[in-house]
Amino acid sequence: MQVLKPYLIAAAAVLLAACSKPPEKTEDIRPVRAIVLQSSDVDVNAEFSGEVRARYQSQLGFRVPGKIVTRKVDVGTVVRKGQALMQLDPQDLRLGQAQALATLRAAETTRDLAAADVKRYRELRAQNFVAQAVLDEKESSLRAAQAQVDAAQAGYREQSNQAGYATLVSDVDGVVTQVAAEAGQVVAAGAPVVTVARTDEKEVVFGVPEDRVDALRKVSDVHVKLWAAPDEAVPAKIREVSPVADPATRTYAFKVTLPPTLTQAKLGMTAVVQFASKGEPKIKVPLSALFHERNATSVWVVEKGVVRLVPVTVAAADGNDLVLDSGVAPGQTVVTAGVHLLKPGQKVRILGDDVPKAAAPAKGA
Known part of the structure; x- marks a missing residue:
């Protein structure tokens, strides 16, 4: 076999490269997740799970x-x-009662004897047969005997009560x-x-994190629904907020009074307490929607499949959401995942068939 020369091999490689088609350029369309913005006039929207308890509970003992x-x-x-x-076994208590009764009878006998002596000595004194000092002594003995009777009566009543405490x-x-x-x-x-x-007065007890105590304390729109009846929400009222955090959970105990009309609420049941208060209309976005660059905060707005960067102003935080003060409007579509992989004018494809709407807090829930 004749060995091909190197220059022939190089020429063949050039011809093959010239005959092959160049690769087609594919358009870069990046998949993202997005939501449609909605405004809400609910400032506080929170749910907490709690336990139905009795407002009054007594530990009874003998x-x-x-x-x-x-x-x-x-x-x-x-x-x-x-x-x-x-x-309780009433035998010892009955013996004590019997002893107190015997003491009372003895005191009454002594008193009766002293009363008879006083009566006799008064007659003798009237005839001047005894001195006044002797009569005074007998009357003093009668008063002492009467005092012993009073004490014995009190002791007997006490022992009688004790017998009833069995x-x-x-x-x-x-x-x-x-x-x-x-x-x-x-x-x-x-x-x-x-x-x-x-069972006439019930309440729901639950813990609230320390960063939400002050806000929830002022909320008047409170509703409760039982886990056993999730479709029925009834109005409730905050009765008490603990001034001290629980040492184990570091939460503050809230007590919400249930209306007496909620007869299906049984002690120990699980209940969901919902808070809602109305204020100025606001727009909330997830924390993952924000894009930070050069000390500026922005969001990616999707328009006709293309993204553009819009500066926004953050007013406050609400859990994992942020309240925006300006920059966007309700109805706009905002990217919530993949914000750091985008560039202005880039085409995107929103994952999912339907673009979800930003969660709006339920009014009166």
Whole structure:
């Protein structure tokens, strides 16, 4: 085989390159995500999940020590005012009552004897058979005996009350939320054994971050909807804002009173509290829509498939959104993802069939 000379190989390469077609230039169309701007007159729009609790909840305990012999309720039992919850062994209390009664009877006997002596000595004094000093002594003894009777009566009433304290009764209409003692257990006076929550007034308790406490405290348009009934939102009212942050979550506890018409709200249910307040119409954009260059803040506006850079003024921050004061208008399409890869006049393709609209806070939600 004859070896081709190098200059022939180079000539063949030039001819092949001349015969091949040049590559076609493709137009650079960059895919982006965008939203259509909307103005909203809602300044504060926030949602927080909370728990339905009773406004009033009592931890009940016996007023006397003793051994529990009967537990008559369980957690979840609906109770009425005056209904018995637990019973102590009344034997020792009854013995104390009997002892107090015996002391009272003895004091009454001593008083009656002293009264008889006073009556007799008054007759003798009238006949001048005894001195006045003797009569004064008998009358003094009668007053002392009467004082002992009064003390014994007070002691007997106290022991009678203590005997009645052997039965723990509910002081309100409500539901039992906790049982802390069982039959056979010896409890001290005042130790909580049953927790009863009133069901006539309920509220939702939830935590709010410290940067939103002042703004939400002033909101009057508050609505609550239960997780079990998400389609029904009812108006509510802020009752209390904790002045101290929770040491674990570093949030401030808000308590929102539920209207009595929301009868389906049960203790322990999950509820969503919504805040909304009206103000001047404003436009919000996500933080990712901003483009920073040379100390200027701008957004990319899409017009007929082409982007242009529009300077804007940021008025405030609202969570992950920014409130714009000027530069754009409602109805314009703004790029929200890929802003640092664009250049003025570049053609773009918006991802998705429909361009989503900027989220507008729900009024009265």
